[in-house]
Amino acid sequence: MSQSLLIISRQSPWSGPSAREALDIALAGGAFDLPIGLLFLDDGVFQLSHAQQPAQLQQKDLSANLKALPMFGVEALYVSARSLEERGLHEQPLSLAAECLDDTQLSALIDRYDQVITL
Template sequence: MSKSLLIISRQAPWSGPGAREALDIALAGGAFDLPIGLLFLDDGVFQLAAGQQPGAVQQKDLGANLQALPLFGVEALYASARSLSERGLDDAQLQLAVQRLDDGALTSLLDRYDQVITL
């Protein structure tokens, strides 16, 4: 039986390699039918913002990777409600549907997964 994996993505899209690595791990695990969840926390919620212009910082757009997650079976997508609120993001500004979790629900989420990776 496959162990479940929760990936916590805490970096803004272009602040370093962490955001892309988190998405790559999620897509690879999904390709192998692993039970995967992806949590956007802290500045990681900026990955969800629509209308980004990665060319301005000479980077590739992560939007295509985000849109591919459900195609690879990664459908358990979560975001910290506090992180979204602190950064002024609401559902209309997000390019991907995620389940908003309050702090108590985040603790419960961590308990549901066998392994947790934070990037």
């Protein structure tokens, strides 16, 4: 029986390799048919912003990796409502359809998964 895995991505796409590593883990797990969830929390919500300009920071664009998630079976995508609001993104459309959760719902979400990785 497969263990379910929740990946919590807390870093912005331009602050180092953590955002890319979280996506790589999600894509790899999805390729092996693991039950994967991906939660964007804290600065990780910036990964879902449409206004990405990674070339100006000499970074690679993560949007192709994000768009590939459903093709690899990673469809359980979540985002923190508080993180969006604290960063002024709560009224902007997101680049991916993710379920917006409040703090109580986030706690319940984390409890549903067998394993949790935070990057």
